[in-house]
Amino acid sequence: MSVLGPVIALLVLIVVGTALNSNFLSAANITNVLARSAFIGIIAVGMTFVITAGGLDLSVGSMAAFIAGLMILVMNAALPVLGIGIPIILLGMAVALLAGIAAGLLNGFLITTLGIEAFIVTLGSMGIYRSLVTWLADGGTLSLDFGLRTFYRPVYFGGLFGISWPIIVFALTVIVGEVMMSRARFGRHCAAIGSNESVAHYSNVNVNRTRLMTYAMLGMLVGVATIMYVPRLGSASASTGVLWELEAIAAVIIGGTILKGGFGRVWGTVIGVLILSMIDNILNLTDLVSPYLNGAIQGVIIILAVILQREAKAKG
């Protein structure tokens, strides 16, 4: 399997970025890029498992918006009882994680037990969660109580040893994910199912349960991402998380995971996520092209990264 393609693309981007703007490699900018990548990145790690096992989840973006909305509502409602403090933050986090796992299990149940196409199930739930958050917010914006927000803020902006929390959580997710994918039975089973479901079944792999687990895990990671997202702006609306699902899927594929399943690598996904957010960052930092063309530049680089991967594969 090719290793070089996405790495080369990322290195080229870093060189270009540095050449165009001296601030590109500054600690502040690097922190910005990494912290922003964290939401999509954490979700994309989960997506890597789903895709490797031959599945797909289009609902993650609207799921994130819904969970963020729910979390804000619950925390605002609990405010008079719990007051501002650690307990209410923990409550919010628990709500996010549980809602994520539940949403993932629901997707997984419909896909595995009822045997409905993943594309259809998650397209459906994508619409459902998007509508639910619009409804919860009355078409407007759900905002976390101002005092609560100030208290919760360090979860996005604070950190340990100068590294902000989203980056730390992202890194931990990646490490655990990479070990699970390449060294654990779970990862091996996912790849086997994605490679050939019948062979996996005949080899005593519990196909349905493994698939269900991938969706539940993705749901949980959406919850984790939401826990990091809410303190940033303290709000959720119908426009939260729009197109996150496509960015996450794109990152997974750029990273070398095969869209039809059977092979996945988590570290590749990380490279994919970084490529995507670095393109945005570089375009904002420079005046090279008309902002109208940002999407086109992104598209070209995504396709190039995948072509590089193909070329490297052909050479062995």
Place this chain on the structure above:
Amino acid sequence: MNPPSVLALRQVTKSFGPVEVLHGVTLDLRAGAVLALIGENGAGKSTTMKILAGIEAPSSGQILLDGKEVSFGSLHDAEEAGIVMIHQEFNLAEQLTVEQNIFLGRELRKGWLLDKARMRRLTREYLARIDCHIDPDTPVAKLTNSDKQMVEIAKALSRDARVLVMDEPTAVLTGSETRILFEQVRALREQGTAILFTSHKLGEVAEIADTVTVLRDGTLVHDGPARDITEDEMATAMVGRDVSDLFPDKPAQAPEGEVLLRVEGLSVPGRAQDISFDLHRGEILGIAGLIGSGRTEAMEGLCGLRACSSTRIEIGGKPVSITRPGDALERGLCYLTEDRKLRGLLLDKGMRENLTLQALHKYGRVLIDTAAEERALDRAIGEFDIRAGSRTIAVGNLSGGNQQKLLLAKVMQSEPVILIVDEPTRGIDIGTKQQIYAFLRKLAAEGHGIVVISSEMQEVIGLSDRVMVMRSGRIAKTLSGDEITEDTIVRHAMGVGAGSTERVA
């Protein structure tokens, strides 16, 4: 006087990278003659056929068409020249109907629209010529393997082939289907078609071929009229050593000791009813029957691979309930599938991942100990004589025989007490067959119980201590000792005579 050569190879070599796999092959396909190309898996048969059919280009040497040198740029060029190849892995679009497949790529038209009526009529005609009565509107996915083979042949007929290249056409056919195929082959021969086919069934070769050409390790080792060579000589030429004792010796007395497995009233809805039998320690029990007689389904049901019901199942004297494959494995009951490519092996993965997939729990609770996996692979390669170019090669690139040996190694990872093997030697060469037979007998002698499902009569007879014949989802008869003859098995499998009173379902 030989008829003229239609398509010929002259000193053809083929290299993949630095490795030369064909060393100067010369052969002639003549109009109105059948050439059987035989050899062990990996001997170069497939490559030779692909060069003839324009799928691969030779590295050196010439291809002569009607005596003139040609080079086929593609499969399409070869088809234009009247050369049609029928692949062992069928080249059919599963979701399309029989008719759509037969006319795929050269649909008949009436003006702008498809002339469906004419295509359907012609399809019926072609199918009738090979005595195959399937509806032209059936999707290919719903057909059995043998019907698919017939559709491939009908497709070749529709193309008025001058040269027909068939890669193991009989591997998935039953005896009667093979006879129909051979009648058709003879008819084509009468019409002057040049035919090349490969087979591992040497009896068939002797029956139908005019010329026998033997390849061993990419070199042509024999080429002559079929009447001048016996089956034994063919096998010896292929393997390069004497293989007259293909089957290991059976114990003088069928083992009748401890009952390892007792099955009572096993039913798989719509496939098999009321299957009851005992399997003894040290015994090889053969299951014979036509394709579709419910053999595979019954055994898959027994092993928890598909839904089934039963009155009672005992393993080692204890009643057990098996609803998932894991239940069966925990009790030492293991099934080796008949379809190694679609159900047995992950073709895009390496040998290590495949070997340990079914018993991954042995290599670590959560994290996998890859070093231990590598050691297991070393042992398996040694024990089963698996020959692969490299350890990391995707198993889809291994020859059929090596895939089958790897599959056997894989199920042995589960350390079964009772092993059920389904068509253990389908489509593999005679040398590997001999190794697998010896291995199964050795397992039985060590105290395992073995069930062998097979459509190859020789295999069932040569290997089994007892034979259970199935027909239409039921056990027609269980034979032992001297009763095990081809004649008796066929009679029970077809439901004719043999003094039995069982009703024809």
Place this chain on the structure above:
Amino acid sequence: MSYMKTLLAGCTALTLSTGAALAQDDETRVIGVSIPAATHGWAGGMNFHAQQTVERLEEVYPQLDFVLATASDAGKQVNDIEDMVATRGIDALVVLPFESDPLTPPVQSVAESGAWVTVVDRGLSVEGVEDLYVAGDNPGFGQVSGEFMVSQMPDGGKIVVLRGIPTTIDNERVEGFEQAIEGSGIEVIDMEHGNWNRDDSFNVMQDFLSKHPQIDAVWASDDDMAVGVLAAIDAAGRDDVQFVLGGAGMKELVKRVMDGDEMIPADVTYPPSMIATAIELTAVGLTSNAPVSGTFTIGSVLVTPENAEQFYYPDSPF
């Protein structure tokens, strides 16, 4: 509802005509309302006002039926309108076009069928189709914003601009803004699209802050984007940015203006309630003889701590 001075006249007419309307014939008439879905804050507010108005008017006018449809893209909106004509036989259509060009032909054919047509906010590509045009003033929005910038920075300074989704509306606003600051010494050092989205504008502003060591002020051009911009400035801990000017009149930001927040000294209105005005005027036009056709422009007003209270609607979602 009627907080715009320019609207007072219209509403008086409306109140007067309500009594007369009730006396009209009993025949039920149907008004179709087609608007974009609530995909961002302003549209959310607009949806809220549309729903409220429809509910209220259905009680006031028993002889009127309303059909409200929200569309997530222009194609769906065309379908909605066609369905309204085909299945509900609407007598009047109030439409806030997603985009001007694709919506022009279907709305034109509604007008040709004899139904009353009210167009809101975004004009059609062909003039004279609609009976009533209720619109915000986009160049005016930019101009008011620009004039405020000039008044706050008499000695000039460096500002960055966040633009909305690339559309005519956005272009008109930015042009109006640029004209207003011309010659004032205010220099726009960077401009990017934040797509009227909080997350996007947060990212863009973070990058602006990395790129430019000195930024005196930000024209965020929209309140949602202003929220993202404020968070980014806050996180970077930069104190060179003196203030951020948003727009549209979101309640949270109006509140901050009212409270005298130094970072948010003012806001510029672009009221989502213009849809309510349009629906009400259409209802009046359909049920009475009051003259309501023509063009109705709702100007953009500067919200300052002094007048903020009259623009603050705590109950609205926006």
